[in-house]
Amino acid sequence: MKKTPNMQFENSLEFAQKLDREDPMATYRDQFLFPKVNGKDAIYFVGNSLGLQPKIAKDYVDEIMKDWAELGVEGHFYADxxxxxxxxxxxxxxxxxxxxxxxxxxxxxxxxxxxxxxxxxxxxxxxxxxxxxxxxxxxxxxxxxxxxxxxxxxxxxxxxxxxxxxxxxxxxxxxxxxxxxxxxxxxxxxxxxxxxxxxxxxxxxxxxxxxxxxxxxxxxxxxxxxxxxxxxxxxxxxxxxxxxxxxxxxxxxxxxxxxxxxxxxxxxxxxxxxxxxxxxxxxxxxxxxxxxxxxxxxxxxxxxxxxxxxxxxxxxxxxxxxxxxxxGMKKLIAKRNQIVAFLEYVLHDIDRQVDSNFEVITPANQEERGTQLSVFLHGEGKELFRYLMDQGVMLDWREPNVIRLAPAPFYCSYEDVFRFGQILKEGILSKQK
CATH class of the missing domain: 3.40.640.10 (Type I PLP-dependent aspartate aminotransferase-like (Major domain))
Structure with a gap:
């Protein structure tokens, strides 16, 4: 366990699901469209590169297309x-x-x-x-x-x-x-x-x-x-x-x-x-x-x-x-702080379990970071990144050996974070065999 100002974390599915049940923003996940990998929703940690599509976005675009079709140039002044x-x-x-x-x-x-x-x-x-x-x-x-x-x-x-x-x-x-x-x-x-x-x-x-x-x-x-x-x-x-x-x-x-x-x-x-x-x-x-x-x-x-x-x-x-x-930004930031702290905890816990050498280069001070954690995968190469992507974890690679993880609070869940940790662990151990 790791104690934070709010709670003690556990790297378990049950604990992650408990956090999701208690998350006041959990319902917003259903308002976004997720890409599929292997027939399942991706674990999408690249909101710092391209955010997911809100389902209502199509309605807003369709409204303009309809006005254009029905009003032509008059849409400039008489569209809704x-x-x-x-x-x-x-x-x-x-x-x-x-x-x-x-x-x-x-x-x-x-x-x-x-x-x-x-x-x-x-x-x-x-x-x-x-x-x-x-x-x-x-x-x-x-x-x-x-x-x-x-x-x-x-x-x-x-x-x-x-x-x-x-x-x-x-x-x-x-x-x-x-x-x-x-x-x-x-x-x-x-x-x-x-x-x-x-x-x-x-x-x-x-x-x-x-x-x-x-x-x-x-x-x-x-x-x-x-x-x-x-x-x-x-x-x-x-x-x-x-x-x-x-x-x-x-x-x-x-x-x-x-x-x-x-x-x-x-x-x-x-x-x-x-x-x-x-x-x-x-x-x-x-x-x-x-x-x-x-x-x-x-x-x-x-x-x-x-x-x-x-x-x-x-x-x-x-x-x-x-x-x-x-x-509102206040609620978004509150979830951001907790889900990023949970991700940091899971990373360190997996690092300990597999005896690897991860280095989180994003500041540990909550006031000096946002949604993104950047991690040096010392001893691991791009092969691990490709493994994660193949297993449905969408994340970002930066040379020479850094992955960027951004669990956007609007649509990422604590279960996503837990499952990412397990896939990361499997990827490292499979290479060690």
């Missing part, structure tokens, strides 16, 4: 959910997920596109203030984006990009090292742009403190929340973040490659002179169809909208957001 302001239906519900005012949130484009667009407004190098602070080995798309932005402004990435470093032999970043680097760059720092949750290790950064120190040196501070939105508690308004963006297809279950959410601090709303790539869907809504030549920005984050909303792709996101609004 008119298309011309479809994106506005996200603001209130999504603001609760990310801790913002509804006016500070919008949905458009995809993640890297939005980060580029936001950097147009918030990365404005001038004189000696031209450097960007980001984490080393960030997700490759972010690395490419940042490098291309500094080159676009005429700088050498090797001079303009300052990477936060981990200490030798350590898997995670230390807060004191992050803050000291920002302070050291000081008046040369134009922008701090970090992933709120590190995609590789699952480490959650202290966004409040980092944002504060970034502002103290006079820099803008933005966050890539791809692995944070719908996963951890966010208070973007209270933390005084300048901007943020996130994809919706991981923990928010909107479908592959789907639309991105954006946060833009209300300090920047209603300004005509802010640098920004503009389009007619960011123009004053009440005057949009007057086709005026001069841009008048919407007085909200919607000023950063460019084109009319892609409603067919937004529909699954709106469906999933309905579930988030029903449950």
């Amino acid at each position: 959910k008119p298309w011309w302001d479809y994106h506005e239906r996200f603001s209130e519900k999504l603001s609760k997920v990310v801790g913002a005012s509804p006016s500070e949130v919008t949905v458009m484009n995809t993640l890297t596109v939005n980060l580029h667009l936001l950097m147009t407004s918030f990365y404005r190098p001038e004189g000696k203030r031209f450097k960007i602070v980001c984490e080393e080995k960030a997700f490759p798309s972010d690395q490419y984006m940042v490098a291309s932005q500094v080159r676009f402004h005429g700088y050498d990435p090797s001079e303009a990009i300052v990477e936060l470093k981990k200490r030798d032999g350590e898997q995670n970043f230390r807060l004191e090292d992050i803050l000291s680097t920002i302070r050291e760059v000081g008046e040369e720092c134009a922008l701090v742009l970090i992933g709120g949750v590190n995609y590789y290790t699952g480490q959650v950064f202290d966004m409040k403190t980092i944002t504060k120190v970034g502002h103290e040196v006079g820099a803008m501070v933005g966050w890539d929340l791809a692995h944070a939105a719908g996963n951890i508690e966010l208070q973007l308004s209270d933390w005084d973040v300048d901007f943020a963006a996130w994809c919706s297809y991981k923990y928010m279950n909107s479908g592959p490659g789907n639309a991105s959410g954006c946060f833009i601090n209300k300090r920047f709303h209603g300004k005509k002179d802010i640098p920004r790539f503009e389009g007619w869907w960011g123009h004053n809504k009440d005057r949009r169809f007057l086709m005026e030549p001069e841009f008048q920005p919407e007085p909200t984050a919607n000023a950063w909208q460019i084109s009319n909303a892609p409603v067919l792709s937004l529909a699954p996101y709106l469906a999933s957001l309905q579930l988030f609004d029903e449950v």
